[in-house]
Amino acid sequence: MVKINSSEITPEHVYLSRRRFMTGAAKLLAGTALFAACGRRGPSVEAPEPGEPGATPTEVRTDELGNMLTPYRSVAGFNNYYEFTLEQDRVAEVAMGFVTSPWTVEVGGLVDKPKTFDLDDLQQFDVEERIYRMRCVEAWSMVIPWMGFPLWRLLREVEPTSQARYVRFETVLDELQMPGLREPFPWPYVEGLRLDEALHDLTLLVTGVYGRRLPPQNGAPIRLAVPWKYGLKSLKSIVRIDLVADRPKTFWETAGPREYGFWANVNPEVPHPRWSQATERVIGENRRKETLFFNGYADAVADLYDDLSSEHWYR
Numbered sequence: 001m002v003k004i005n006s007s008e009i010t011p012e013h014v015y016l017s018r019r020r021f022m023t024g025a026a027k028l029l030a031g032t033a034l035f036a037a038c039g040r041r042g043p044s045v046e047a048p049e050p051g052e053p054g055a056t057p058t059e060v061r062t063d064e065l066g067n068m069l070t071p072y073r074s075v076a077g078f079n080n081y082y083e084f085t086l087e088q089d090r091v092a093e094v095a096m097g098f099v100t101s102p103w104t105v106e107v108g109g110l111v112d113k114p115k116t117f118d119l120d121d122l123q124q125f126d127v128e129e130r131i132y133r134m135r136c137v138e139a140w141s142m143v144i145p146w147m148g149f150p151l152w153r154l155l156r157e158v159e160p161t162s163q164a165r166y167v168r169f170e171t172v173l174d175e176l177q178m179p180g181l182r183e184p185f186p187w188p189y190v191e192g193l194r195l196d197e198a199l200h201d202l203t204l205l206v207t208g209v210y211g212r213r214l215p216p217q218n219g220a221p222i223r224l225a226v227p228w229k230y231g232l233k234s235l236k237s238i239v240r241i242d243l244v245a246d247r248p249k250t251f252w253e254t255a256g257p258r259e260y261g262f263w264a265n266v267n268p269e270v271p272h273p274r275w276s277q278a279t280e281r282v283i284g285e286n287r288r289k290e291t292l293f294f295n296g297y298a299d300a301v302a303d304l305y306d307d308l309s310s311e312h313w314y315r
């Protein structure tokens with residue numbers, strides 16, 4: 001059994017402030033869709049209106065690097081959630097009314113105490129605010145005040161066995177409520193982390209944003225946030241978490257194997273096959289900025305990886 005002590009976890013100061021897939025044509029669709037969406041302009045957003053979440057008339061909130069928070073209307077108005085639609089500025093509209101109660105997250109696999117958590121069970125975990133940068137593989141970024149709790153707290157409850165080396169996550173498959181599931185992608189959306197990445201204190205299970213409950217378009221009722229990796233690793237509306245021995249095959253690895261890999265650690269020096277990752281479009285502001293190694297979290301996470309000169313960590 002792997003005992004998870006808080007002391008093994010990165011200290012608080014590092015985060016505070018803050019089906020074998022179809023045909024070649026389908027693969028191409030998968031590969032191009034993410035980027036096609038990227039080329040579109042996001043909503044043009046200025047300061048929040050008074051009364052809007054994030055509107056703080058006397059104080060501008062930033063992350064620990066001084067980046068301004070992305071206004072709520074962009075966080076909740078410009079989204080990637082392919083189960084609903086590929087149109088980033090329509091996800092909120094298509095997902096509106098998504099019923100997420102009752103909801104359960106089944107946690108199992110290589111654990112001594114498998115458990116199914118319902119929404120009430122999840123309330124045992126104290127929620128804190130963490131301001132995280134989110135860098136999408138499509139070269140845009142946001143700074144988001146998430147509400148949530150570290151994943152290691154939940155994993156500790158189920159007691160992973162010594163055979164567990166990876167964690168596999170799965171998003172809900174709800175054909176009645178999610179019209180995007182008609183698109184030819186390798187559903188369900190599956191993601192994975194190595195166990196030490198999953199246990200890292202920065203890895204957050206998110207239940208809210210801007211101090212309020214997570215809206216459907218952002219992954220209600222519970223999603224992941226892994227801030228040093230491209231946003232595609234941060235899957236939404238989680239229904240299953242399994243501790244496994246072998247590296248899980250992810251949605252994007254299956255959909256576009258030449259373009260998306262398992263690790264997806266942010267690195268400005270390793271371009272995506274079709275675009276540079278050196279800079280990013282700052283959503284909510286009319287500018288680009290330089291992309292940081294591990295999205296600015298290198299001090300906290302670089303030692304999880306050996307031989308950082310090897311490209312395999314980044315794609």
Ligand code: MTE
Nearest residue numbers: 079080081082136171189231232234235236
């Ligand atoms: N999770 C699911 N289930 N489906 C998705 O399409 N898109 C990913 C990730 N999680 C996605 C997902 C991508 S590419 C990004 S950048 C982030 O969600 C976007 O999160 P946001 O819409 O809350 O900003």
